[in-house]
Amino acid sequence: MIALLRAAVPLFLAMVTGMFGSLVVTSVLGRYDTVALAAFAVMSAVLTPASATVQGALRGLGPFVAQHKDSPATAVPIVRDARWLAMAAGTVGALAVTCVPLLAHATGVPGEVVRELGALPYLVAVYLLVFASTGGASTILVALGHHRSVLWPTLTFGLLLSVLTVALVPPLGLTGVGIAWVVGGVAAAVVASLLLRRALGGPIGQARPRIGEIVKLARVSVPLAGTVLIKFGVLGVVTLAAGGTGARDTAAHAVLTMLTAFMMMASLAIGQVSVPEIARAADPAAARRANRSAALLALAATLAGAGLLLAFGSPLVTLFSDDPAVRERVLALLPLMTLAAVADAAQAVQGTGLTALKRSGASLGYFAIGYGLLVLAAVPVARTWGITGLWMAMAVANVLLVGLQGTGFHRHSAKVAG
Structure with missing residues (x-):
């Protein structure tokens, strides 16, 4: 049980860091403009379930990778398959968030709030695709026993999101939040990819999709x-x-x-x-x-x-x-x-x-x-x-x-x- 607790602490800290970034965004927007905050709340109503669904799909990779903890290199083909599945989930999530202005208009959200969204839905869609491109790196690292590594991508994202939001919202409004999300997501993806490569003992590369294996992953994810x-x-x-x-x-x-x-x-x-x-x-x-x-x-x-x-x-x-x-x-x-x-x-x-x-x-x-x-x-x-x-x-x-x-x-x- 002690080993389980030690393994869970870095993941818990990663979750807290991620939530801290979101709280900073909400706080900055609340002080910047009420309409911008309302628009962000509308965006979050779709972004939260979309991103949670993508994350949920990627967590299904854990039991497949866990079997290869003692020989990580043999998990590389599964990681490649996971990338294809992750990009499919990320694409669905990205399409959902780009539809936010249409959904907001259809549900009677005031026009000034819808207009305030601007480029934010499209920038957030890019973020979801970037996140999906890592192929569930955090889940894979946990499955391979590299629990402490999962903190660094989230810490990178949370810090950049917080700092850039404070710097970009005053001149750019919600577009600044979107830029902060994309930049933070790209940096976190780079960190996650480097950690994953080290955990697997070499480059991952890419290969043609193995449809049968991807279907097996999908049945759980x-x-x-x-x-x-x-x-x-x-x-x-x-x-x-x-x-x-x-x-x-x-x-x-x-x-x-x-x-x-x-x-x-x-x-x-x-x-x-x-x-x-x-x-x-x-x-x-x-x-x-x-x-x-x-x-x-x-x-x-x-x-x-x-x-x-x-x-x-x-x-x-x-x-x-x-x-x-x-x-x-x-x-x-x-x-x-x-x-x-x-x-x-x-x-x-x-x-x-x-x-x-x-x-x-x-x-x-x-x-x-x-x-x-x-x-x-x-x-x-x-x-x-x-x-x-x-x-x-x-x-x-x-x-x-x-x-x-x-x-x-x-x-x-x-x-x-x-």
């Missing part, structure tokens, strides 16, 4: 991307449902969602570093032991974060809102949010365990059940019980997923044979 898309899509519906409960409750929901994202980082990092251990397990007992260690560690980390929130919630919430009514609602709902986050952490680890077993399709089915029920309940629950009911519904959905994902992992791990 595409359902994983679908799972991420379902989650973000349903949470978007939940946010819209919260929007009908009043401005202060909506603001409180936004703060609670952000706090949940921070709490989930540790469990996501632990789940990802457990994938190679489960993928290389010689028998069902070893796979379940690795999964159990990851689950216990993720729960401990999440509960530690929850304890800090409950103990120091008041000063922390002040950082996000100066409205006493909003702070009061957030503090009142912290215990319920903690329950939902702890259950989410537990189900996330079970889901990554299924990915390690190359059974992400089963996880997709479980998400369709759990979050399908949540999306059906969101609007009527919000109308009847407000955001208190919404967070209770999310907690119930996550607890249901813990049962479904855990049972699924136990069943599929029985088929492990070294």
Whole structure:
């Protein structure tokens, strides 16, 4: 368990660094112009699920590469196949973000906000293609045991995004944010490629696509991307449902969602570093032991974060809102949010365990059940019980997923044979 924790720390720091860059962008735009900030929020509504879906697809490569940890050079053909799959996922994501102005106009976003977008959707599309060109380098590095290496590309991106945003937004507005995103993405891609080349012991090169092998990767990666898309899509519906409960409750929901994202980082990092251990397990007992260690560690980390929130919630919430009514609602709902986050952490680890077993399709089915029920309940629950009911519904959905994902992992791990 100690080894798992040590491996997860660099990945956790990488996630924090990535979120810090986004917070800097939001802060700078908020001080620059309200319309620009609104336009960025519209852009983020599509960019967040698009980039998360691309990242989800790339994480499906882990169990295939993990088998080659002791002889990294033999993983090169898989890395080449991964590049083809990554570029396909990146192209889909890039097309989605270029459609933001059309989607914004169709959904009634004010014209001045749509016009403010300018070149940002196209610059962000370039960033997604650059990110995809690395072929899931971070996932591959984790699978090969180079956990510390994953920090450097994200640190490079986060620092450049922050510095360039501060420098370019005053003269260029949202176009400056787009340029910062592209420059940071290119620099991070170069760092990731160099680290990957060193981990593999030589150049990767390129070859004609092996369709059959790419299909094998896609059978794990595409359902994983679908799972991420379902989650973000349903949470978007939940946010819209919260929007009908009043401005202060909506603001409180936004703060609670952000706090949940921070709490989930540790469990996501632990789940990802457990994938190679489960993928290389010689028998069902070893796979379940690795999964159990990851689950216990993720729960401990999440509960530690929850304890800090409950103990120091008041000063922390002040950082996000100066409205006493909003702070009061957030503090009142912290215990319920903690329950939902702890259950989410537990189900996330079970889901990554299924990915390690190359059974992400089963996880997709479980998400369709759990979050399908949540999306059906969101609007009527919000109308009847407000955001208190919404967070209770999310907690119930996550607890249901813990049962479904855990049972699924136990069943599929029985088929492990070294």
